[in-house]
Amino acid sequence: MKKTDNRRFISFEGIDYSGKSSQINLLRDYLSDKGFEVYVLREPGGTIISEKIREILLDKKNNEMDKMAEIFLYSAARIQLTNEKIAPLLIKGYYVLADRFVDSTTAYQGFGREINLDLVKKINEAATGGLMPGLTFYLEIEPKLAALRRVESGRTEDRLEKSGIEFYNRVFEGYKKIAKQEPGRVKVIDARLSIEEIHRQIIKIININ
Ligand SMILES: Nc1ncnc2c1ncn2[C@@H]1O[C@H](COP(=O)(O)OP(=O)(O)OP(=O)(O)O)[C@@H](O)[C@H]1O
Numbered sequence: 001m002k003k004t005d006n007r008r009f010i011s012f013e014g015i016d017y018s019g020k021s022s023q024i025n026l027l028r029d030y031l032s033d034k035g036f037e038v039y040v041l042r043e044p045g046g047t048i049i050s051e052k053i054r055e056i057l058l059d060k061k062n063n064e065m066d067k068m069a070e071i072f073l074y075s076a077a078r079i080q081l082t083n084e085k086i087a088p089l090l091i092k093g094y095y096v097l098a099d100r101f102v103d104s105t106t107a108y109q110g111f112g113r114e115i116n117l118d119l120v121k122k123i124n125e126a127a128t129g130g131l132m133p134g135l136t137f138y139l140e141i142e143p144k145l146a147a148l149r150r151v152e153s154g155r156t157e158d159r160l161e162k163s164g165i166e167f168y169n170r171v172f173e174g175y176k177k178i179a180k181q182e183p184g185r186v187k188v189i190d191a192r193l194s195i196e197e198i199h200r201q202i203i204k205i206i207n208i209n
C-alpha cells in the first residue's frame with residue numbers, strides 16, 4: 001500500500017498550559033487565509049468513539065485507573081482517529097493540525113507513568129499504523145511556569161492534572177529527550193515567548209510562500 005503523505009500533518013505537543021490551543025487556532029487561521037483546507041483534531045478525541053474514550057480518561061471519578069489501561073485507552077482512541085480521520089483527510093490534501101499525538105503517550109505514559117519505553121514504542125507504532133506527523137511543534141515551558149498560567153486562568157484541575165509536580169517534571173524531561181531523538185521532525189519552541197512571537201516562529205518553520 002502507498003504510504004500516506006504526512007507533510008501536511010502537524011502535531012502540537014507540550015505540557016498543559018504550554019499554549020498549544022492558542023497556537024493551533026492562529027495557525028488554522030493563517031493556513032485558511034492562504035486558501036488551504038484545515039482540520040483541527042484534539043487528542044484524545046476527534047471521532048465519536050475516541051471522544052467517548054476521552055470522557056473515561058479525563059473523568060475525575062476514574063482516579064484508580066491502571067496505567068496500562070490508560071495507555072491502551074489513549075492508543076485505542078488514536079488508531080480510530082488515525083484511520084477514520086487523519087489518513088483520509090491527508091489524502092484529500094487537508095492540513096491536519098493535531099492537538100497532541102503520539103509523543104504525548106511517550107511523554108506522559110512512558111516518562112511520566114514510567115511504563116517501559118520499548119513497550120511504549122511498540123504500542124505507539126500500533127496506535128498510528130506508522131502514520132507520524134511530518135512536523136511537530138513542541139512548546140517547551142517548565143511545569144512551574146505552566147502551573148502559574150493555570151492559576152491565572154482560574155481553571156480547576158482534571159484527573160491528569162492532579163498527578164503532581166514530580167510527574168510533570170518527568171514529562172518535561174521526557175519531551176526534551178523526544179525532541180533530541182528526532183530533531184528533524186520535532187521543533188522545540190520556547191513557550192515563554194509571546195503568543196504572537198511563537199506564531200511567527202511557527203509559520204517561518206512551515207515556510208509556505
Ligand atoms: N505564549 C504565551 N504567553 C502567555 N500566556 C499564554 C501563552 N500562550 C498561551 N497563554 C495563555 O495560557 C493559557 C493556556 O493556553 P492554551 O489553552 O493555549 O494552552 P494549552 O497547551 O492548549 O493547554 P491545555 O493543555 O490545558 O489545553 C491561556 O490562558 C492562554 O491565553
Ligand SMILES: [Mg+2]
Nearest residue numbers: 020021022099
Ligand atoms: Mg489546549
